[in-house]
Amino acid sequence: MATDTDTATDRRTRPRLASLADGRLFSLCLGSSLLVLASLLVQVSFGTYSMSIAEAWGAVLDPLVWTNPQVLLRFLFGEGLGNAVAGALGLSTAAVDLPTATNIVWNIRLPRVLVAVFVGMALAVSGAIFQAVTRNELASPFILGVSSGAGLTVLLTLVVFSGFALVVPFTAGSVVLSATALLPLTAALGGAVAFGIVYAIAWKGGTSPVRLVLAGVIVSTVFQSLQTALFTFASDIGVVQQALAWTTGSLTGVAWPEVRIALPGTVLAVVLALALARQLNVLLLGESTARSLGMPVERMRFALSAVAILAAASAIAVAGIVSFVGLIVPHVVRNVVGSDYTKLVVGCLFVGPALLCAADVGARLFFEVAFGQPQQLHVGIVTGLVGGPYFLYLMRRQDEMGEL
Template identity: 60%
Template sequence: MASETQEARRRSEQSKGYFGFVDASLVSLCIASVGVVVLGGLVQVSFGAFSMTLVEAWQAVFNPQVVFDLDAWNAFVFGGELPEMNKRSLIVWNIRLPRVFVAVLVGMNLAISGAIFQAVTRNELASPFILGVSSGAGLMILVTLVLLAGASVTVPLLFLGEFVLTPSAFLPIIASVGGIVAFLVVYAIAWKNGTSPVRLVLAGVIVGTICQSLQTGLFFFADDLGVVQSAIAWTTGSLTGTDWEQVRMALPWTLFAVTAALFGARQLNVLLLGERTANALGMNVERVRFALSGVAVLAAAASIAVAGIVGFVGLIVPHMVRNVVGSDYKKLVVGCLFAGPALMVAADVGARLALNPVQIPVGIVTGLVGGPYFLYLMRKQEAMGEI
């Protein structure tokens, strides 16, 4: 009898270790966020140039001939050939729903990236762009669009004629490289027998300011109005025109970043205790800080690659989740995975329908929502800064 009691206690402790962080507040947040995503997604698919009623649009979303068709999912996820489907289902699944999925992935990436950066720098004012990631990406995009506009390379393909490559085809890769290089420069500037949260933030502000000044200067060299509009869309963040290609581009990196963040939640909690405490617990602070910062940069770069620079999401979402579930990063990371997509989908609905038929960049909406909310937090809390 005693052995059975001990065994039950051991299993209870194991279960608590794996799922003990789940509580009512976290579950409520996740359910509410899923509801926002579903409702926002249904609104998105219900409006467009091709007219259809709400019932027709929703029937197309839940069309069992598409939902349970493996060939269709192979085409969506891996780029195979689309099977036969009716016109409404084709428009909804191939044009409108991918925009919702991209918003979900971008929201996840930015929220996770912001949560990691706030722990690494121990500063609740940090965001995915505090270390110059967005500024570096934006600068590289503007250099490509402005200075290399009209450039092209013709690649001969055997038996297939010639294939013309333009710089715009590589903008996602260029954006990611720019963000990663900017982060490495910030880390190098902040390094002095190790780094510290304060030096990382200051170096990020310096590099970001320089990159933004160069971005502004490059606009004076742009002669083509189309180039200027494209650059503005990238630097303000936009989901217009996204399709399954962007989903396929962001999905692998998102899965990696999310997995790394979930497994790194314990290390993030330890970092919040301070460097001395973390060292006393046996943690190699510099190695962990660099690795987790790399995950955050990768997540931010994945979002920039498909949607451009969307501001305030990475700053605001961790705050919102922290106010609901607390500062435990096991709960915070999970909450960000749900709240980030909810904010992005809701903001994209506003961006698409606010001035219908004109669509504004989603980054403008997140700025209009995030700015007042951040001011509210500043007024509500007596002190903001170090976590």
């Protein structure tokens, strides 16, 4: 027998589900998914080891991978933890000899696509949240200083503390975490510190969207200057090149460790963003209206910002500072499905990966197709080249650019 609580829950859930039953949202998600799939086929087919699309797809669907769960667990959790999980589940831990094509696709090419998917999701959701928090469609992790703060701490880790290692003791021994393994934590810390400074500068008996954006521009500029200064301390050309890749945004060389770094933070941020979609919609109504509806505006703004920082840090930790994704993806989705954040967040989860996967295909194959050379562009360069003209188009088309 249904209770009053069940009825109330149904009443709250039904409008949310109904808002997702939107033909435009479905078409947007379907088109984005097809673009990601096309990017996957291109990425796994091209490279130094040449194979046809049929051979690449056969490697992706290789039964030796899909019928041996321990292989998937090793990919997802790493060799040691993957074997431990397989043993705990009563699965075989025996090694499986994979064909060359399957090894190349699963160990080199497929992880790059997965990282692009997670980074695209994280940056798009982070940008959407910041635009609601500031009620300004020009807001993004980059503009509010989060990307610059996270990038600065990542560069500090790579350039100054590259030899640092943290020993974590356990009853059965200890685990040594290198500086690179700590990048997600340092990126999140840097993003949080940067946004904390932005919040402190913008605070004047409370904050306002305009003050947050202006403070974000100030902090972002200062932190970018510090990033540039760090290059003078790097004597190793390899470290300089790695640092440059971080500051421009790159997916070159990513593998399963980067998938494992990006996955937890991205999933947690996405779940929280979907759960808080109603609060995001209320913030769009303005501070006075939100307070009249009983919302603690400052606390909610701070909590939502923390979710956006988590998402941005997860992306920056594995791909560096990829520009424009957090800025233009919410625009694209908003122009198609409107400003309802229940639909907007879902749309961002599909359009963000589509944009970044397509951009990475261009970054990886441009020189090879155009000049027959194996060099690769950084994906942040491609997103900047795409995002700049698109934003110019929006600016020329819309009279009230900058307000939601």
